[in-house]
Amino acid sequence: MRWTHAAGRGLLVLAVVLAGCVSSGARADGGGGRGPLTLATAGDLTGYLGPLLAGWNRAHPAERVTLVELPDSADETHAQMTTDLRGGDRGRFDVLNIDVNWTSEFAAAGWIRPLPPTRFPLKTFLPPVVDTATYEGRLYAVPYVTNAGLLLYRRDVLDKEGVPPPRTWADLEHDARTIAPKYGLDGYAGQFLPYEGLTVNAAEAVYSAGGSILGDEGTRVTVNSDAAREGIxxxxxGVREGWIPKAAxxxxEEExxxxxxxxxxxxxxxxxxxxxxxxAKGSKVAGKIGAVTLPGPHGPGTSVLGGSNLAVNTHARHPDSAARLIAYLTSEAVQRQVLTRGALPPVRAALYQDPDLIRRxxxxxxxxxxxLTAAPRPKSPRYDQVxxxxxxVVxxxxxGRQTPAxxxxxxxxxLDAVASR
Structure with a gap:
C-alpha cells in the first residue's frame, strides 16, 4: 500500500500541530533535550512503520528518527533489547516498542523512565490497555497498539454444514474432529512451538477455564487449580486425538x-x-473466512491482552523529543494509519466505532x-523467566511427556521458585 497525497498532507499537518502542543507541555521526567532518536521495534511484518516515521521526519528534520528493526520473534527481540539495556550508559535505543508484558520487567530493572500521565491522552484509549503500561502505580510507557486473540474460521465450510462458529470448547472440538476431515482440512491450531506464543495460548486456556497463573505482581503463584488442569x-x-495437528x-504466528x-x-x-x-487478494481463503471471540468451556473464553507499548530508555539522549514522538504515534490520525496500513489494532477507542473502518x-x-474482556499475561518483574x-512445561x-495434572x-x-528469588 502507498501513501495518498491527502494522507501525507494530513499527517504533516498533524505533526506540526503536535509539535506546538507538545512543546508547550512539561518535559518527560529526567530532563529535556531535543534531537535525533532511534526507535527499536520487532520486525515490521507489514512495512507500515517506515512511512509513519517519514511523516514525522519531514516535519521534524532536527529530530529525525532512525528505525531499528529487530527480529520478528518476541523472544529474540526481548533478548536483543535487554542485552543493549544491560550495557549501561545510553545504548543504541532511545524509544523502545516493547511487548506489553515487558513493561513491569523493564521498569523494575530501571531501564525505562517514568512518564507524566498528563502528557498523553490516556482517557481516549481502550481502558484495559492503560494498565499494561503501568508498574507499581506509575506510568512507564504509553500504549501504542493493542491486541486480542480471535478464532478465525472457514465461513464457507461452516455455511455448507449449516452450523454456526463455535461458542464453546465442545463445539470447537466436535467441529474440528468431524467437519474438518470431510473437507480435507486439519481441525484447529494455535501457536504451540515453545516460545512466547505458547505462553499466550496456555494462559488463554487457563483464563478461559476460570483460572490464573500468578497474582500480586508476580509474588503469588495461583496456577495449581482445576481450571489450569482443564485448560491445559x-x-x-487435541494433540493426542489429532484434531490439533502435530505440525501445530x-x-x-506466521507459520x-x-x-x-x-x-x-x-x-x-x-x-x-x-x-x-x-x-487479502491472492490468499486462497480470501472472502471465505470469519472471526469470533475465543470460545471457552461453557461460553465465551478469555483472550490474553497483546500489543505493545512505547517506552523511553532511561539514558535516552533526547527525552523531550522521545515524548513528542510518542505523542505523535499515539495521536488519532496516526493510530488510524496503524490500522489501515499495518493491520494492527489501535489503542484509540473511537476508531472501533468508525463506520468506514468497520466496513473495511x-x-x-x-x-x-x-x-475489553481480555486479561493481561501474569505481571512479574521476572516475566522472561515465568x-x-x-x-x-506446557x-x-x-x-505427551507429562499428563496435564x-x-x-x-x-x-x-513458578514458585521464580517468584521467591
Whole structure:
C-alpha cells in the first residue's frame, strides 16, 4: 500500500500541530533535550512503520528518527533489547516498542523512565490497555497498539454444514474432529512451538477455564487449580486425538497464519493481523473466512491482552523529543494509519466505532469485545523467566511427556521458585 497525497498532507499537518502542543507541555521526567532518536521495534511484518516515521521526519528534520528493526520473534527481540539495556550508559535505543508484558520487567530493572500521565491522552484509549503500561502505580510507557486473540474460521465450510462458529470448547472440538476431515482440512491450531506464543495460548486456556497463573505482581503463584488442569488438558487432548495437528507444535504466528491462509485449517487462534492478511487478494481463503471471540468451556473464553507499548530508555539522549514522538504515534490520525496500513489494532477507542473502518475491517466490533474482556499475561518483574517455565512445561504436556495434572503441579513448583528469588 502507498501513501495518498491527502494522507501525507494530513499527517504533516498533524505533526506540526503536535509539535506546538507538545512543546508547550512539561518535559518527560529526567530532563529535556531535543534531537535525533532511534526507535527499536520487532520486525515490521507489514512495512507500515517506515512511512509513519517519514511523516514525522519531514516535519521534524532536527529530530529525525532512525528505525531499528529487530527480529520478528518476541523472544529474540526481548533478548536483543535487554542485552543493549544491560550495557549501561545510553545504548543504541532511545524509544523502545516493547511487548506489553515487558513493561513491569523493564521498569523494575530501571531501564525505562517514568512518564507524566498528563502528557498523553490516556482517557481516549481502550481502558484495559492503560494498565499494561503501568508498574507499581506509575506510568512507564504509553500504549501504542493493542491486541486480542480471535478464532478465525472457514465461513464457507461452516455455511455448507449449516452450523454456526463455535461458542464453546465442545463445539470447537466436535467441529474440528468431524467437519474438518470431510473437507480435507486439519481441525484447529494455535501457536504451540515453545516460545512466547505458547505462553499466550496456555494462559488463554487457563483464563478461559476460570483460572490464573500468578497474582500480586508476580509474588503469588495461583496456577495449581482445576481450571489450569482443564485448560491445559483441553489443548493436550487435541494433540493426542489429532484434531490439533502435530505440525501445530512447530507453529509461531506466521507459520500458523500461513497454514490457514493456504487452506489447510478449519479453525485458527491468531491475532487480527492474520485475518487481514488471509483476506487479502491472492490468499486462497480470501472472502471465505470469519472471526469470533475465543470460545471457552461453557461460553465465551478469555483472550490474553497483546500489543505493545512505547517506552523511553532511561539514558535516552533526547527525552523531550522521545515524548513528542510518542505523542505523535499515539495521536488519532496516526493510530488510524496503524490500522489501515499495518493491520494492527489501535489503542484509540473511537476508531472501533468508525463506520468506514468497520466496513473495511469487519472484525473490529468483535475485536473490541475481545480487548475489553481480555486479561493481561501474569505481571512479574521476572516475566522472561515465568514465560520460559510456562513454555517448557506446557510443551511437555502437549507432546505427551507429562499428563496435564502432573504438568500443572510442576508448573506451580517451578513458578514458585521464580517468584521467591
Amino acid at each position: 488438558g483441553f489443548l493436550a487432548r 507444535l512447530t507453529y509461531k 500458523s497464519k500461513q497454514a490457514f491462509q493456504d487452506g489447510h485449517l478449519l479453525f485458527l487462534r491468531n491475532w487480527p493481523y492474520a485475518y487481514a492478511v488471509a483476506s 475491517f469487519p472484525y473490529l466490533p468483535t475485536l473490541r469485545t475481545a480487548v 514465560s520460559l517455565v510456562v513454555q517448557a 510443551h511437555d504436556a502437549l507432546t 502432573a504438568a500443572v503441579r510442576r508448573l506451580a513448583r517451578e
